[in-house]
Amino acid sequence: MPQSNETHYDFSQEELLICVISRLLKGIEHVACGVSSPIPGSAALLQRKLSGGSTRVTILLSENLQFLNDGVTELFDCAAQGRIGAFFLSGGQIDGKGNINLVGVGDYPQHKARWSGSFGSGFLYFVVPRVILFREEHTRRTMVETVDFISAPGLSEPGVYRPGGPYALVTSLGHFSFDKKRGGFCLETIHPDHSLEEIQDNTGFDFTIADGLKETPVPEPELLELLRGQIAEEVADPYPKFAKVVWGV
Amino acid sequence: MPQSNETHYDFSQEELLICVISRLLKGIEHVACGVSSPIPGSAALLQRKLSGGSTRVTILLSENLQFLNDGVTELFDCAAQGRIGAFFLSGGQIDGKGNINLVGVGDYPQHKARWSGSFGSGFLYFVVPRVILFREEHTRRTMVETVDFISAPGLSEPGVYRPGGPYALVTSLGHFSFDKKRGGFCLETIHPDHSLEEIQDNTGFDFTIADGLKETPVPEPELLELLRGQIAEEVADPYPKFAKVVWGV
């Protein structure tokens, strides 16, 4: 895995992931993301620019990029009303059925490892139409056959009210779509410098492979220019540390 | 029925009723009333003074005497939380079981007479412990055997959650208590210049008569002084027209 400072590409891994995620947000009217999610947040801001402003971006707890003034209930009510088209979730473990685990490893409640908790996932995963799972670490530790604790399931029984759910999974190795009918992930693209074998070796769950499996498109020069200019400035507001490390702004 | 301007008492009917209602509010921590209920509102303000300020008064939609800033839901939520000890309701018809009708005369929905509607009664009558029914007109038109429409029932089946309900009925003729066990009104006092016979003639429902039935105590001179001085000034804020008509302030 090339580090950004030693890559032979003229873009960093962060920039690649931002562009991958940004493409997944096409057509979304309103995307929300957390204040500690700089790569998805940057992707949302890039997509806003590319959409000519028709994509609205809400970054929770950011001073200038949020709409909330009805307390913490508003994000959830807003999602329940269908006013949030895309959101990002992650997982300490993610399994092949799209189940995510934000709670811990081993048996509940006495875990071998305990994470922070499920936050809004047990609700947002059900109601936001396009949930993008984003986890950089792609290993058999994170991409597991079956999660130890289901913070939120990838699939629901017939009859369960579920306008939302997993749409894609983006990691440091590649990009999967989620096939709701089959109930599993499908590898769509492999990031530059990585291979199918590497992904298979590092994934604990079975997945299908897209007919047109290809390399993840590298960011076009114009996109990089945009990212490093205007978007970097915009990203610096909600994510100052990230913007400094990645773009030095 | 003597008019206030021709009475041979040195108090008006309004003053008498204010004092009657004020006594019914003793011990209440928080009393709320509507902006178009000047007699109950004045009684609440009098009771606040007599309580040394331990009775809190909220007058809805008044600028200085309300606590609401969470929209119209707050009064009802607040009552549901048990934070309102007393409230006032009225009725186009009131019957002997404490049922009140704020909707209309005759069959629903095509009434012979239609009133405004039930407002908060269908809820507040259930949750406010001390609901005081106040209706000046005491005739067989208002005090009926059975209401034509139950906006809110006086009694509930066993098992129904009902911390609140009718506590008393005050009219231009007298003051009744409500006996929840028996499920009916009991005449407690008759206002000066009126008689039991007059009340019986003008009441469409059966009621019991208190053992110690007596004349409604007339307002003490000190109380009248207080009412016409400080309280009149306070009343003038939420109820300017009323204060002007009754006390010329």
Place this chain on the structure above:
Amino acid sequence: MIIYPDAESIAQAIPDGAQIAIPASRSGVAMAVTRALISQGRRNLHLIAAPTSGFQAEMLIGAGCVSIMESAGVTMDEQGQAPCFVRAVKTSTIELRDSTCPAIISALQAGEKGIPFIPMRGLLGSDLLRYRPDYKVIDNPFGEEDDPIVLLPAIVPDVALFNAPLADRNGNVWVGSTRELMTLAHAAKKTYVTVEKIIDDDLYKDKLRAPATIPNLYISGIAEVEKGAWPLGQPYEYNIDEPHLENYVRQAATPEGFAEYMASNVTMENRNAAE
């Protein structure tokens, strides 16, 4: 979010048959839009008073724009009964959905939260419940013994319509303490607001106003309409025009009187607006 030039354009955005949530008379009523709806001959409106209404419902009913009236009360307040409403009830020209204030508000809050229903205490044994087949009674699943409780279906209005003191050019709307307007905007599919004034400053950058501001996310359109609530009052701005309403109630005591009032108030205003 569209900034409309006037009340008439907002009225045009509201179709026949729309389910419209409107605030109580003292909370900020879009009366200019109401007159425009009448002028434009809107029909079959389903009004949801949140939780009561007055002159707005009264005029719309009198003008034949309303087919369903859902409310905890229709009253001209100090001015007395609403004459057209009372006539319409007696002649069954509108379908009534009588309720109690917190039931309507709770159902809108359920709409706001995207939940299909919400429980409420009270109502049991009332005729309100009897005539509302859409309200259901279940046994409280958390109760230790029999504990019947009413469930109210959520209300998601097609449109929320009201008047507010202030908006900015981005469509953020300041409502102050009339917080129920925020609930209406959250619950409704579309929200149209007339405001007394549109300002250039961003209400979101105003630390003191932001907490009582409805974000433009929920706002479909605004229009600057001075005295947009007249002859009703507007919180923070002006009081109710009592003589006007007193005169109205006197005049509208007969259908002919109502027609005269409309001829000299609604049509005329529209003629002026068109000039």
Place this chain on the structure above:
Amino acid sequence: MIIYPDAESIAQAIPDGAQIAIPASRSGVAMAVTRALISQGRRNLHLIAAPTSGFQAEMLIGAGCVSIMESAGVTMDEQGQAPCFVRAVKTSTIELRDSTCPAIISALQAGEKGIPFIPMRGLLGSDLLRYRPDYKVIDNPFGEEDDPIVLLPAIVPDVALFNAPLADRNGNVWVGSTRELMTLAHAAKKTYVTVEKIIDDDLYKDKLRAPATIPNLYISGIAEVEKGAWPLGQPYEYNIDEPHLENYVRQAATPEGFAEYMASNVTMENRNAAE
């Protein structure tokens, strides 16, 4: 409503075993009171994070004050995992009630509305639901076909505890956009608030602040405590003290390190306060 002289007196008003609702780390956390609760050796607290917690729950758990932790997340945010929380989970020294953010908030809103339960979408098929026997699933009575939905029992906390920017001498508390604090105060039986500043002016007479002010009706006590949220941040006032928290997380990686941190921060502060 009592105006207390300091954070310690507020802590004294909160008994052992109390069910305490606390806001998220960024909403205004009463950290000075938290340290006082620890100094005073409070035990068996049931913390309800609304909906998550961080340093506050972490310290109280580390100091052995907590028996039940109900939350959608306990995290030191940028500083990483909460070490004492993680240790307590692994050794089962606290009872966990894991949930998801909107479930805790909805349950508090049910408490605020005096309803026994509230429905919520989501949760079905999760282990959160599996381990919460107090959450019930019913068939939506308004659904046309099978439509399972979760019902959450209302939360009515014994105490709501938080820090806010401003109060007046009547005990009205301005919270600005951190509206969840209003929900907490409405829902809880008693509400104690430390504020950065108590002002002489009546917040109710301040047209701009009143809409974001919790009325004293809901407030049991306030105390003016400058930097009452430190080392966390306070909206409208100051940012989080990152170096302090980074140092904490490093030190508290071992129980011994946590004891050292407490010795040099909590006890000492109390000694100072007593002088």
